[in-house]
Amino acid sequence: MSDRLAFFKNKNVNSDWLTIKEAVKASKKNGIRKIQESDIYRYALQGKILLSIYFQSPITLRKIKSYNHKLKLKPKDNNLPDDKITLDEIDFFSESNLTFSTEGKYFHTAHGIIDTSLFGYEYFLIQCILAHNLKIPSPVLRGNNNYGITVSLSGETFLVHNRISLRNGISLNSIDLSFNDAYLPIYNLPKDACFVIRQTELNKLFNWLAGKKITLGFFHTHIIPSIKTILACL
Template sequence: MSDNPTCLNIRDGIPDWITIREAVRLLNGLNGCKIRKSDFYRFALQGKILFSIYFQSPVILRKIKSQNHKLKLRPIKSSSTMKSFTLAESSFVSENNLTFSTEGRYIHPVQRVIDTTLLGYEYVLIQRLLAHSLKIPSPVTGAKSNNYGITVCLLGETFQLFEKMTWHERIERHVKRLPKNISSDDYEDIILNATKKDSHKYYFPMHELPSDACFVLRKSELDKLINKPIEKEILQPSPTRISTPLSRLFWLACKNNETISPLIMQPYKLLSIFEQWASEEGITDRFSGDTLKAALERGSPPSIPTQK
């Protein structure tokens, strides 16, 4: 991913979209404030601003199925060897054979800038950019323990990124990333099958952004930062919206669950368990350790405080 700035002349007006680096310079020049690239990444991860992706080259999209406003997942039914070329490396190693369930035609959008609500692995890509900007270690797995692919939002629907290539091309790209437990016999079978199918091209999900794509900010999102006091409107944390009775029920459910009861006083360690359960049920929502901690603190008896 790249994030190279272009020359931005404020007197000529703000373009429809700008890079994150341009946004930093523009806001600091207009408001006299000290905002950094890391602040934008935090705002995006917190859902306070919406990022878009600038695709310099053509991309292929397919609509992701949803149910009750949740993105649906489906298992991949094929040999473990062939799964390795469809799944991301992290999912294959963890033996998670789920992927986004898509439907309809594969489309080639004419738009070069497409919004993303960070429902897919692009959330982790933003986490990496945040870590890099703060000069801290990059996330090992990130908030998404399984990489189901890159998602974008178009006309109110969520789509997944795909690429079209032959099996031989796909194998050449991924063979170096295969786990060591795949034998040489498996490689021979793969090459043989690829040779037979080499003249045909297939659609494969993308698990990373194209190398010439980058995150950008639309003018409408930038206006949110220009027109609102950043310290009061943007940096202020969102309130936790959960009632005391629900907090009590939540605490009781956790307390009487054999799996999570030992960790009830360590809510941040519980987060990964809830994320795993959500993944198994096809729920792709992001969970917050702060929200979990606040709910347990509010629902617990006064004499049993939670810990970090």
């Protein structure tokens, strides 16, 4: 293990993750090659390092369907009557009429820190943050293609959902929701969530900037979400 890679194991850092600002301060304070916030976001978008999302409030996940290693999309119903819904300050609607097609059970996760998959709207959010840091024009979301926020667990990609309460019972996508609870995808980060970086990924960035080869693994084939996904009208 290199001295650079062993840095966080020897500096009494209690957490296995840091905020982006903490990561920058750590590199400056401890004599490691100086990095900027823009370095972290840039290399994350290139797939050289992996960012995570810190969800402070409970979230619900559901697996995204795939076919030939491509994520499936489906039309979504934006005609839910507003007077039937109670939202927890999360806007789950989007101007796009497509969303990821999911399968399996909805489940709550005990993990507060979950890796990004960069197949959903989080990719565009990181682009916007990078543009702000570099003081360049913000990117334009082509075609309003916001399919939702996605995360990665154990090599699988999941769509993040929010539980909503429904009054008087309504039908959504032919599913009876008269039991008063339902799950709908979220199309932006919750207000109390933020991007963070694991110490292992930060060490990987230090090694990368030092000219050392890193293993890209799954992300070496990462392409912009709109290209990797296919329309599946199920």
